[in-house]
Amino acid sequence: MPTYSKTITVKEDIKTCFDFVADFRNLNKWNPHDEAELITKEPLREGSIFKVNTEFNNRKMLLKYEVIEWGEPLRASLKTETKGFEIIDTLFFSATSKGTEITYSVNIKYKGLYMILGLFLGGVFKKLMDNIYNLEEILGTP
Numbered sequence: 001m002p003t004y005s006k007t008i009t010v011k012e013d014i015k016t017c018f019d020f021v022a023d024f025r026n027l028n029k030w031n032p033h034d035e036a037e038l039i040t041k042e043p044l045r046e047g048s049i050f051k052v053n054t055e056f057n058n059r060k061m062l063l064k065y066e067v068i069e070w071g072e073p074l075r076a077s078l079k080t081e082t083k084g085f086e087i088i089d090t091l092f093f094s095a096t097s098k099g100t101e102i103t104y105s106v107n108i109k110y111k112g113l114y115m116i117l118g119l120f121l122g123g124v125f126k127k128l129m130d131n132i133y134n135l136e137e138i139l140g141t142p
Contacts, residue, residue, distance in 0.1 A: 005105035009098055010139035017100040017139060018073035018093050024050040024065060030134045036065070046070045050078070065089070085110050098142035102135065 010017060020026050023044060024036040036052040038044070048067040053060070061082075068088070069077035077090040085108055092103040 003107045007103040008136055009101050011099040011142045012139040014093050014095045014100045015073045022076040
């Protein structure tokens with residue numbers, strides 16, 4: 001299972017960062033290719049589900065992400081699954097003297113034919129991780 005991740009440091013406090021990033025309703029503010037809505041009732045917690053409209057490799061997709069871990073304010077994990085893959089996005093938050101360190105990690109498990117195709121998608125995911133963050137702009141650079 002390939003894993004892709006990126007770590008940034010922002011000036012906002014850990015709670016502000018967790019509340020903003022872990023709530024996928026804010027996804028379009030820092031990842032312009034995605035838009036999400038909460039389809040379960042609040043509060044956000046393990047079991048909450050987001051419907052996410054996304055674009056990957058020039059292909060539009062509708063995914064349902066379920067919160068599988070909600071360790072506020074340090075960690076949150078969300079999982080989506082299709083017939084071709086399972087993806088777990090994990091967000092790690094750590095308070096620092098400069099603000100908050102945020103690590104976004106994506107773990108992908110390919111299924112069936114996608115196991116072969118996945119060998120060629122590494123570059124696409126690396127590029128996505130490099131371009132996904134407007135978070136530094138939104139949450140401030142230290």
